[in-house]
Amino acid sequence: MQTIVNVLKALSDETRLRILNLLYERELCVCDVMETLQITQTKASRHLCYLKNAGLAVDRKQAQWAYYSILRDERLKFLDSLVYDNLRSxxxxxxDIQNLNAWLQRKNM
Known part of the structure; x- marks a missing residue:
């Protein structure tokens, strides 16, 4: 795991916190993050990469798409409380969660 300093730096940006909140719902592609948060592909990719480099997210490639999910690690258990007890209130x-669900419904039609 990266140092706690890198983790805390990754959590110091509102866009990354919003993305982290979304990743707690499910694995997402860059386009899902773009549509949900109404940000550019460049910005979404940059923030997802930052979360990955800090050891908070993992990615997998499928054809031309990159999918990201939360890295589940006991040492990062405090993130559960951050998301569920703080951010979600x-x-x-x-x-953002409502927008994600609406986007995924439109996408899957």
């Missing part, structure tokens, strides 16, 4: 993070 804030309106913007709740709205």
């Amino acid at each position: 804030i309106e913007i993070y709740q709205k």
